[in-house]
Amino acid sequence: MTKPEITREQLIEMIVAAIKNVSGISIPPEKYDDNLFGLGLDSIKAIQVVNLLEDDLDLMIDDAHLPKFTSINAIAAHFDNLK
Amino acid sequence: MNTNQISGIGLITAAGVGCEENYRNFTLRSPGICTVTRFELPSAKVKTNFAGLIKAMPDESLPPELLPLLNSDDLAQDYVKAAVYVTAEAIKDAGAAEKIKSDPRRTGLIVASSLGNFLNVSELVKDYFMKELYKITSLIHGMNSYLPSRIGSIFGVAGPCYFVSSSCTSSLNAILQADTLIKSGIVDRMIVCAVDVCLETGTFHLWNKIRVLSHRNDSPQTACRPYCKTRDGIVVSEAAGCFVIEKADTATARGHALIKGIGMANGASDFLKPSPELLEAAIREALAAAQTPSDKIDFIAGSASGSPHCDHMESEAICRIFGARAGEIPLFPYKSFLGSTFGTQALTEGALAIKTMNDNLVPEPLNIFERDERVNANAYYKASDYSSYRINNTLFVNYGFAGNHMAVVLAKCR
Structure with missing residues (x-):
């Protein structure tokens, strides 16, 4: 998986939109470090978010990374760390 | 309270058709998990290309005495044929055919399934929305009550006949209910049949997207690794099974358990x-x-x-x-x-x-x-x-x- 060619701000915007799309939950910036399950997502919605990100970013996300996707900033950091 | 026993067993899995073939292949450690060829793999990006699929069921694989009782719709659906096969095998194993015939209302039947007749529903959707065709049989066959009714009719069961679904525990839930119905005195025996023949391009794509499948495409037979540190997901596998359950103290057949x-x-x-x-x-x-x-x-x-x-x-x-x-x-x-x-x-x-x-x-x-x-x-x-x-x-x-x-x-x- 290669690093998506978008800025971190665009990536966060995309993640927030995906969460809103699948769950109806709007997450304000001060909660970008909060646990997604604590904000109302469950495992099915979390998978839907990841699937949407795969489609939007046109890449495949390895399932082994999913446990790290605990918050919006954690997801963004994962993509930031890609080469 | 009396204990019930399992008097008859019928079995179809990816590893074989019938109990003997399954037992033999289990001993030989020869599972039927393999790369999917029965249907086209999804064109979208998927990470898993293998599963356990039951073998095609030619009409000749069914007991000849039952063939006249099956209509063309039955014979067109592996979901139905698999259920018929395992039920016939279990009834024969239990030696229960004559008992069912002599007092049909004292035997009940439960069909258990997680996904039900998913392939039929899938065809219904494709026919209706893509081809603008509609067949009322698609609706009827998609009903969960259809299979217990049909199997009950084929085997002459006139006691309680219904469908149970609770995901992976569907058949154990059905066994619990069968055990309870016999102990309550409502019936003397129960046939518990379970069938999940449900994989095709669309459902397989969805299982991929739920992100629970193993990705070991290079080694399907060793992909399912329960308790192994290197496990990476489940392997979906079609199957059908049947138990005939009856009171242990009045059963004539020696029970299995x-x-x-x-x-x-x-x-x-x-x-x-x-x-x-x-x-x-x-x-x-x-x-x-x-x-x-x-x-x-x-x-x-x-x-x-x-x-x-x-x-x-x-x-x-x-x-x-x-x-x-x-x-x-x-x-x-x-x-x-x-x-x-x-x-x-x-x-x-x-x-x-x-x-x-x-x-x-x-x-x-x-x-x-x-x-x-x-x-x-x-x-x-x-x-x-x-x-x-x-x-x-x-x-x-x-x-x-x-x-x-x-x-x-x-x-x-x-």
């Missing part, structure tokens, strides 16, 4: 993840219902599926209940051979667990390549250490999606 006690605990705080506490509660309830103390359990058929996130939790529950004995009782997960057979598990895995018990033949662990330090129950034993072992009581554990946790204690028939 006694149903001693069943426990269940439900809670779906998360649809995909089982609860260790509820699993422990279900196992404790099964032991209590069976009036079998944990030190009388000789073998545990585990429910672990190869899920990186769940398998160790089953081991933890077993360790809490069995204490030091958890390190001694062999723990074998039949999914390592069959894959995850949806709602049929208590019949398909159950048939193999009963065979294990009756043969006193503890299977060598399968697809264990590295120990998981979180699994402290006895999943890493050597079968040679149990060469003169006797299995009188088996604990069969069964959990799945939707918060279903169940367990049953099976005992050898005396």
Whole structure:
């Protein structure tokens, strides 16, 4: 998986939109470090978010990374760390 | 209260058609998990290209005396044909045909399935929305009540006939209800049939997108690795099974196993993840219902599926209940051979667990390549250490999606 060619701000915007799309939950910036399950997502919605990100970013996300996707900033950091 | 016994067994899995072929291939360690060729793989990006698919069922594979009773719609659906095959095999094994015929209202039938007639529903959607065709039979055959009604009619059953679905525990739920109906006196025997023949391009794509499947495309037969540290997901596998259950003290056939006690605990705080506490509660309830103390359990058929996130939790529950004995009782997960057979598990895995018990033949662990330090129950034993072992009581554990946790204690028939 290669690093998506978008800025971190665009990536966060995309993640927030995906969460809103699948769950109806709007997450304000001060909660970008909060646990997604604590904000109302469950495992099915979390998978839907990841699937949407795969489609939007046109890449495949390895399932082994999913446990790290605990918050919006954690997801963004994962993509930031890609080469 | 009287104990009920399993008098007849019928079985179709990816490993074979009929009990004998399945038992033989289990002994040979020859599972039917392989690269998908029966249907086109999804054109979209998917990571898994293998599964357990039942073999095509030619009409000649069905008992000839039943063929005149089947209509063209029955013969066009493997979902129906698989159910007919296993039911016929189990009734013959139990020697129950004449008893059903002599008093049809004293026999009931439950069909269990996780996904039901999904292939039919899929065709219905394609016909209606893509081809603008509509067939009322598609609607009827898509109803969950269709198959129990049809199978009941084919085999002359006139007692209670209905459908049960509770994800991977569907067939154990059906066994629980069958056991209860017989004990209540409503019927003398129950036929519990389970069928999940449900994989095609669309459903397989969805299973990929749920992100629970193993990705070991280069080695399908070793992909399902319950309790192994290198496990990376489940392997979906079609199957059908059937048990004929009747009162042990009035059955004429020698039973395969006694149903001693069943426990269940439900809670779906998360649809995909089982609860260790509820699993422990279900196992404790099964032991209590069976009036079998944990030190009388000789073998545990585990429910672990190869899920990186769940398998160790089953081991933890077993360790809490069995204490030091958890390190001694062999723990074998039949999914390592069959894959995850949806709602049929208590019949398909159950048939193999009963065979294990009756043969006193503890299977060598399968697809264990590295120990998981979180699994402290006895999943890493050597079968040679149990060469003169006797299995009188088996604990069969069964959990799945939707918060279903169940367990049953099976005992050898005396």
